[in-house]
Each structure stands twice: as C-alpha cells, then as structure tokens.
Amino acid sequence: MKKELVNNLEFVALSREKIVSEIGKVIVGQHEIIDQLLIALFSGGHVLIVGVPGLAKTLLVKTLASILDLKFSRIQFTPDLMPSDIIGTDIIEEDLETGRKHFKFVAGPIFANMILADEINRTPPKTQSALLEAMQELKVTVNGRDYFLEPPFFVLATQNPIEQEGTYLLPEAQLDRFMFELRIDYPSYDEEKQIVVETTAPEVSQPEKVLERNEILELQKFVRMVPAPDHVVDYAVRLVRASRPKGEFATKMVKDFVEWGAGPRASQFLILGAKARALLRGKPVPTIEDVKAIAYPVLRHRIIVNFAAEAEGITSEDIIADLLENVSES
Template sequence: MVVKSHKIHDVEMVEALKEARQKIFTEIRKVIIGQDQVIEELLISLLARGHCLLIGVPGLAKTLLISTLAKVLRLKFNRIQFTPDLMPSDITGTEIIEDDHSTGKKVFKFVKGPVFANIVLADEINRTPPKTQAALLQAMQEHEVTAAGTTYKLKEPFFVLATQNPIEQEGTYPLPEAQLDRFMFNLWVDYPSEQEEIQIVQYTTSAYSGQPQVVLDAEDITAFQDLVRRVPVATNVVDFAVKLVRMTRPNFDQSPKFVKDWIAWGAGPRASQYLILGAKTRCILDGRPTPEIEDIRAVAKPVLRHRLVTNFNAEAEGVDTIEIIERLLEKV
C-alpha cells in the first residue's frame, strides 16, 4: 500500500488510514496478545511525529511489540540497551581512521550508530548518565546528529521509544522534567488479563510462530504524518485543550484548589500542542475528519502524566498525577 498525499484527496487518505489501522492491529495480534490501548497510542504518537516513554516491569513484551510494529510498517528498527558505561558515541556513531586507497593517506570515516534507524528502542534509558541521555534526546528533538562538526540528518520517520523499569530505581539517573517534556506520551504497559496471560503461555510454549505481514512503509507513514498536520480543528476543541493545560498550573487563577494543593509545577505549552496533535491523529485513525473534545480527553492522561510535578502534600496524601488528571477532566 503506497499513499501519495499529492495524488489522492485527504478524505480518501483518512479512509485509507482507517483501513490500514485495522490491518495493523490484525498483523500485530499475530504476535502480541492484548495491549490494544498501548498499540493505539503508539500509532498515534508515531503519526503525530512524537516520541513515547514506556513504563512497565520486565517481561511484558515491550521490545517484541516495538519490533513487531516496525516489521508491520517496514521500518528499520534498532534497540539500544542503556547501561552506566554507555557513551554518547555508542548511540550516535563514531569516527574511525582508515586508508584512502586512491591517495594512500589516512582519512576519517564516520560510522553511524544505532540511532540511525526509523524506530529506536532506548531500553532502560534511566540507567545511563545524563550526558549519554542528552545525545539521544538531541536526536529526538532535531532529527539530526552532529559529529566532529558534521551534521547528519536522520531518516524519516524517526520515532524513539524509551523504556523505564518502575521497580528498580537504585543506580539510575532519572530524566529531568525538561527532557521528559520531549516525549509526547508516557505509556504504562500493564499486566495482561488472566485470559490474555493464558493465551500468552499457550502460544509461547508451543510451536506457534506468528508471521506479521507488511501493511505500510516509510513513505506511507510520512504521508500520513503530513495529513495529520492538515486536519482542521474547531476553535472550541483548541480552547478546551489550552484550558485543560492551563488548569494544571498552580499559579493560574482558575486552577482548582486541589491543583494548588498538590502540584508544584504544571504542564507547559508543549502539552497543549501534543493534546491537539494526539486528538487529530486519533480522529483520522478512527476515520473521522476532525477531532472532538472527547479525543482530547482520550489522550489527556498519556500527554499530561509525566508533565505534572507533584509536591510533598500530594506524596504525603498518596495522590498521583493520574488522579489529578482525572479530577481535572471532571472540572473542565
């Protein structure tokens, strides 16, 4: 399936994307049991040109899910295991000296690192020092890598998924809020249901081997990413998104009392942008031409979860950001 944005109408592209979404789910389900919401949110983030932070305990098939998604979308996939001794050059690439046979002289040659892929899985990103984290985060923001004064563009689409283990925090380097803000979504990968776990055990302990087929390719994804930007949004939907984000800030006059009591720092303007982009992407994945307020509500938790900084009062009362977001959605 090849979609040329300049050859077919946007309405037809929306229909094509809706059809492709169903096929993508069908193919991924050949390998992955459950996790439908996570898959949906990964697709939203990818098409919105965002990046994802995945939180989940080991053994929930996060790596398998991402590699399967890459196969279905025919995208180059690389996995980077972040460790305390990982260096920035281990991610971006390094220069080596080699012989130039035409001149007989020694020359520098840049060897690209694993960040040069369409989908990059940064496994346990909080296990490496900030200097190395920053190397990846620069690539995320600018879609390019600079080495020895030369800038190398990353191929589009470029999508980073970073994972963190919520249990083990010893010897880790938590991502600062400014760097967390670069991730569009914060997704929690939860345990499967009992029935799903039974299926997982049955499949993984048998000779069954799912072979997902390609549904889209890089050119299609880029065309759909461009389509997202062209989706019209009603003023009242934008107003709702901005109001929701502004109400997370304790110094905002209209913020509820519980926000002033529990939040130290609220979300910035990037949250409003991602709410709109997420809503636009969600609506066209569903085959609708324009987003509604309900689409904003649907993406509010993954967008805002990692952008709210709670204070001591919230910690003392056992209140987390999800509870605050849920209460905010009731207020707006």
C-alpha cells in the same frame, strides 16, 4: 477534494485495522496501548513505555517495527554506554594509495527510522541527553558537523518502574520530548492463559508488513492537515494551563499539590494526538472527547507534584482526573 478526503479517511482506517490485526498475531491484549502507539506514530511523536519486566514491552516495539517498512535499531542502555555509542563518532582512516589520513564519520545505531531505547533509565544523564537533539531536531552534531536523520524518526523507550538501584531519572527536558508516557499493566486472566498457550505452541505466527515508509510520511502530513475546531483547541489549552499552580485556570487541587505544571508542548501534543485519534476512527475533525482520551499519556510525565502530594499519596494521575472533571469544556 471531498472525495480525496473520504479516500484518505478510508486508507487510515484500513491501515489501522491491518496493523492491529498483524500485531494481534504476536501480542495478546494491550489494545489501548497499541492504539496510543499508533496515535503517536502518525503524529510524529516519541513514546516512553513504563512497565514491570515480562509484559512484552520490547516485543511490542519489535513487532510494530516488523510490520512497518522502516529501518529498526535497538539500543540496550547500560551504565557504561557512552554518547558516541548512540550517535556515532569520527575515526581516523588512511588512504592506502596516498598514505594521507582523514577523519571519517561512522554512524551510530540512532541512524534508523524506529529506535528502541531499551531500559533508558539504566544509563547516566550524559548519555540519555544524546537523544535530545535527535528527538527534537532530527539531526545529531559531532565535532561541529551536523548529520541529519531520515524521517520518519520514532523513539520508543522502555523503563522498569520497580528497580531503582543502578538507575538514573530521566532529565525533565528529555521527558518533555516524549509525546506519551504509556503504562503497561498485567494482562487479564484470559489474556494470560492465551499468552501461555500461544507462546508454548510449536509455531508462532509471524506478522506481515502493512505500510511502506512513504505511506507513513503521507499519513503524518495528513494528520497535520486536519483542521482542529477552535473550541477543541481552546479546551486543550485551558486543560494544560489549569495544570500550572499559578495559572488563571488552576483548580484548588493543583494549587495545593502541584510543583510544576505542563508546558506548551503538552497543548501541541494534545491537539496533534486528537487529530490522529480522530482519523484512526474515521472522523474528519477531532472533538473534545479525543483530547480527553489522550490526556493521561500526554500529561502524566509533565505534571510534577510537590512534597505535600507525596506525603498524602497523590500522584500526577489524580491531578489529571481532577482537571478532566473541573476544567470547563466551553
């Protein structure tokens, strides 16, 4: 058993190294974002990526899909997009021999392993919610019939934070389905110079496939098999409960500036993500440091600040910083 564990740890670490290397052929920098994407992938979670135009959000997702042997589908969200455009619909089909007509289900682009939901806030809530059942249940329902999606199923949604005209805020229920909210910032001077040099050269490197679908499924199972020490689970639960203004662990800042704190799904994702992060670093069990490392992407979209916080310019990230500083590790 010990030899098998060591072999699995080595396989995970080697896979991470290969994936990062292949992504690096196309994407310059963004090391932390790439690491968090891999944590979410191996945890079986979904990711919301927020960043201004031109920061390679879409390119990053397409590159990751090309490296993994998964069926990829891109959905460009627009104001006139309908739920049936995403999940599919029934059409009437006529049998040429008998002349009898019957309904036939035509699957939509959601029937893939990796979904890029590009500019998800450009479409109304009715269409956004078409993703809800698929993200949580791995199935869609059309006219009372269930159609199951093939695992692994991974939704990566992008969102532009600066253009609010013609956009629709994501419903809280859907935001909570995303394991991480990742925020991509501008590259450094050296990185931007490298981007310009590489993208204006005659040839651009093409990434190679690294993992097969079955290997990804095995890695996801392996993550769940990793034991989480009690003190790590206790810390994750305390951290999440401390984000609730009426909770027993709430800090003064939370009581003063938070309208709604994170729910139990945040605790689940903190532990799952900590397990995946530990494995990606060759560790057999997660630590409190692994939980702290993913606290921002797990909690930033789950903590809703009140009017007093908005008036003083206090954001959910300020609340998370306060929690990490004041919630006891023991």
